[in-house]
Amino acid sequence: MEEIVIVLGNNIKKLRKERNWTQEYLAEQAGISVPFMTQIELARKQASLEVIEKIAKAFNVPYSRLFIQSLDTKYYEEHNNSCEEFIRKLDSQIKFFLSNNNDHN
DSSP, X not given: OHHHHHHHHHHXXXXXXXXXXXXXXXXXXXXXXXXXXXXXXXTSSOOOHHHHHHHHHHHTSOGGGGGOSOOOHHHHHHXXXXXXXXXXXXXXXXXXXXHHHHHTO
């Protein structure tokens, strides 16, 4: 489980820096505290699915994009067609899981 936490933190940090956002700005957009955002980026804390959803919405990206191991922009552009299909399928499964999880609470 540790590797996915590291990938998530690195991807959030990379997306945030690409947009020239501060941790404070992202945390505000996602509705979480700055210290928690810092801990997520450093892979010291695990984010719940609800927090991951909030972060993805703040970035306006599919949830699954936060979990891609190589978020290198050049790689992503070169493999965009196959990646996009995979991302759509994965994102659909995550949305389904989140909606079912919320229905049971």
